[in-house]
Amino acid sequence: MIRSFASPSACLASVFIAASFIAAAAAPTAAASRPRSGGLVDLMPSPAHVRPGDGLFRVDESIVLVRDGAGAAAAEVKDRAFRAGARFMARLAGRTGLFLKQDYLASQAASGPGGIRYAFGEAGRLVPNEDESYTLTVEPASVRLEAKTDLGVLRGFETLLQLLSADEKGYYFPCVTIADAPRFTWRGLLIDVGRHFQPVEVIKRNLDGLAAVKMNVLHLHLTEDQGFRVESKVFPRLHELGSDGMYFTQAQIRDLVAYAADRGIRVVPEFDMPGHSTSWFVAYPEFSSAPGPYAIERHFGIFGPAFNPANERIYPFLDAFFKEMAGLFPDPYLHIGGDEVEGHQWEANPAIRAFKAKRGFADNNALQAYFNERLLKILTKHGKKMVGWDEILQPGLPKDIVIQSWRGPKSLVEAAEKGYQGILSNGYYIDLCQPAAFHYLNDPLPADAPLDERGRSLILGGEATMWAELVTPETIDSRIWPRTAAIAERFWSPAAVRDVDDMYRRLVPTSIALEELGLTHLKNADLILRRLAGGTDVEPLEVLAQAVEPLKGYARHDQADYTSLSPFTRFVDACAPESLPARAFGRTVDAFLAGKDPVAAEELRARLESWRDNHPLVLPLMAASPALREIEPLSLNLARIAGFGIEALDGLTRGEARPAAWIEEKRAVLAEAAKPAAHAELAVVKAIGRLVDASAGTAK
């Protein structure tokens, strides 16, 4: 719902045009010049409706932020919108270097007309389907941000910051009218703090990142085989024995929940059971399905230990535990996991076999369904609705539970057909190092989904999942950002916003803007390279890293016996999941081969030469640092294929076809260069291959 304007605006028209249209139309110019002068085309996620105006609102030291509307009488109440306004002004000062004259921490009270004015009707609740819409009107004399709830104001501040532009006179916001609201109400990121613990500051900076791209759910995967990550005052041995000392205290949880709420973000806690639960049994082996003893699991995979549903004593324990956790986490939802029950312990335990027989349970699924029903009663008793992975879907569950699909959109549709709400995570596994475009084009509710209107309304949204086998606090941001901004756009923006090239263009300024929040996705690559090199001269490693990506999917696990204590400080950990320069190289190859871009050949040559000449610069670094020696195949192969990429380019620019034997020989080397090395792979093999193929004179 879009709240009507307090005062009619000449700029406001009844017909809005889709933001994606404007972005597409303005893209080529903006890409050629600096993104800073093109705030209007850099918006991410793209708003629902954008209507550009004429003129600009100048941003200088005299600008003030003013609270209007229903909250204006209490303008000195330093509530969530006030605090968001203060952060907005601090970030605006940070980006412009302006010494703003207003003391926006002390007062955002009215002081005459003009300025940046915000208003809202009521405080938004942190529940699904709350109103997050806003309108933003930039005119030469004032900026007006209006919303039904303060959540809309928070979302609008982010849009306004993204509008910042510059000309020869200084900074400005371009005149525009934006009417915006999210497509989906559940826009989340799961962070797995079980497999690798992530301390408070990692969670906080990622909460700021989520808020910047208008996400509204942080799903904390708090317990795993590898760690129990939250303090229990009722059962303190859980975190004392199950965490290696790496857990959130309850004070820290309260701090995180408040920090998230201040940014309009819900925190949904997950306690994964009955499987994925080894760390619980270090303290309480008696609740598992085999005698134990248990140690914290260091390896990754699907393990045997599981709660024993046939043991009546587990239910009072879980009752007391969830009572405590229900008090700690205010969100109406609580996630009980439920995925990947390995089953071996259940099958090996005679008492469990007897229990299944007695109850007439045909299989382990039926046993798990029984366990879930018991859990559901406990959660209901403590005022929580249940969320769980696909596996929990079973007949007889109440309709207010939420199914989170890791298996695929089909199971979501099935659930919706039965009347269950769902969120999609399949296709958003950002730990698997797939391209942003792959996630971007994955839609929780495709146009052809076989659902009626009621069914469609049950698809609440989705969650990106940051599973943490292979990340540490040092590297996790680079696995989340900037790709999660593309997912955020899928969840927020109209379904028709699907221009992949435009998304990638906007991802660059978005990524840079995310850095101001303390996110380390860009800056920690050099840190890793400096540590590896033992020095500050790491340019040859940077050049190589931009042509390399980590192995994708689960392939990296085949390269070493990874555990939660393994080092994640190697060259592969400095490589982005998707190299934007490598992608750009591929696009330039395509433009060149299509004959569309006259400067493409020179760009390609410069890049290929830098790769060809890089290997001799890498060699002394490898000689000094044993940890770097594994990159030799990558560096050598990059030099090799870059070398004949240049030969192919030469042939193509001169119009000379290469002989078949040459092509065949190069294809063999390319096949060799495509192989994994140092747990990574060259990301430019296919693009160079296209040059080689084309140089035969047979390709387009």
Add this chain to the structure above:
Amino acid sequence: MIRSFASPSACLASVFIAASFIAAAAAPTAAASRPRSGGLVDLMPSPAHVRPGDGLFRVDESIVLVRDGAGAAAAEVKDRAFRAGARFMARLAGRTGLFLKQDYLASQAASGPGGIRYAFGEAGRLVPNEDESYTLTVEPASVRLEAKTDLGVLRGFETLLQLLSADEKGYYFPCVTIADAPRFTWRGLLIDVGRHFQPVEVIKRNLDGLAAVKMNVLHLHLTEDQGFRVESKVFPRLHELGSDGMYFTQAQIRDLVAYAADRGIRVVPEFDMPGHSTSWFVAYPEFSSAPGPYAIERHFGIFGPAFNPANERIYPFLDAFFKEMAGLFPDPYLHIGGDEVEGHQWEANPAIRAFKAKRGFADNNALQAYFNERLLKILTKHGKKMVGWDEILQPGLPKDIVIQSWRGPKSLVEAAEKGYQGILSNGYYIDLCQPAAFHYLNDPLPADAPLDERGRSLILGGEATMWAELVTPETIDSRIWPRTAAIAERFWSPAAVRDVDDMYRRLVPTSIALEELGLTHLKNADLILRRLAGGTDVEPLEVLAQAVEPLKGYARHDQADYTSLSPFTRFVDACAPESLPARAFGRTVDAFLAGKDPVAAEELRARLESWRDNHPLVLPLMAASPALREIEPLSLNLARIAGFGIEALDGLTRGEARPAAWIEEKRAVLAEAAKPAAHAELAVVKAIGRLVDASAGTAK
């Protein structure tokens, strides 16, 4: 005290040689090759005694960490040494990329001979003059780290990590015997969280940095005119009204104190009074010396508001407050500030004038002495010893207080002559952006200090002071590190370790090693430059930044009306307080002019050409980003003076003297180029000036 070895070592000789001698002898080779292969000469702070041995201890995946000695019976007790050992192994894995086989988080129990073995006698107390000594013996078959207390083990782990070296076969520790102990017992860093608040994660990563260079005191300056930064449950309006919401909760303070203790670091809290106290009076104007009302101060300087010593009601208030804080901070010392009482409020208040007259107080110093005596009684009642700045020194104070000198070493000597303990901060004001060498050569206890042995024993050490007018969480690390490592060496190492060039050489690997702790001193410069440029291509800005330093001393305050809300995101904030590349350029100029270095001319030419050619690359970045436009004089002047630096170099290499008119013209430009711009200054003007002067043929 050095604990004797559990088993006699053939490697251990009765005569140790000073580490500085080894470092100096090995320096040239190590500087030319990679520092990683020279761990033995990179130690910082330099140990008291180092005796190199033959051979090496190979570091591979099979190495284990083993607890021996008095604690071995309880080897599974996960005490401070155990946790430090786990961090040591994680950092070793991080630096080497090795998948260590030992689960060092679960057990460091003995498993046969060999490995890295540590032992200690007892848990060290976090008080001055506790034993922190250790011996470290690396032999081909084992490493032995032994100490009287676990604090010595912590210090020794840091030394061992610094010893990491590499050869063609992999990583190793060189055989060596080190016997080490600190020169001073109070080795601190003050962080001013009053003027700019620094959240928990900033303090934690700096605690890790302090531990890495063997510092042992964190002095938290918790209250200032600009903010009251700690939660008081007794008087909650203090933090609620005095902090803009930016304060440490008591849970966070306990977490910080425990985190510091785990690293062998004391936390000394400071509550500055009677001046520097505006933020207290926002909640309690009645305790000040003028009616109020008061607002949180945004500007910097020395302000009027001060507690009213004549108001008897302040003492029960302070009694209750310090009782609460004494319970929160376990350190035996509590700092009451006492500096820079402006006095105006006292002089303007008739009741205070009458109080002074009645008591026969000649001046405000006498009034402050009275206030301090009352405070001292309160602190004593709550079990705390008093620390204060110079101004608190007055007749009649007990001898267990500590004077912290910001005025100079003379006042320390005077205090010691009277029997008072002292710590030096004068000369360690790292906020003033002075060179590391300046701080390094500043000694708390110079050889010529006119003190007897008793007097010398009263000089406990010193503290670097990170005053926070001009820093934010984003920039503070770059103001602290790596220069504070040089100060740490002054406090830890023998007085004779004073080789400035060798210190600078070791500062480079030390700085890189500090990054693994999450410190942002290197990586945040690029972040600031990327935000300014609105893009990732910031190399021209990096080139310029390496030739620029922030204005020194208090000169930056003359450039703008700085407040605690000003942006610290400009170009100057990306510049290191001391540019190590600029310093290296100056040393190369000197080497060239002394005719000692045949390759110096080529190095100088390359560097000067990169500066000369940089300005055209900076121009488009400035055009796109108004916040960058202020750097034009810096960029243009650097190009100009680099240009005639090359001319001077040409003349000198060809043996042609430049005419006097040329010299005079260039000196005028150099004088112009030396002027401040963008709150910064070019750091290479003098070095280029030396080339110009020499090219007249008159200089050496």
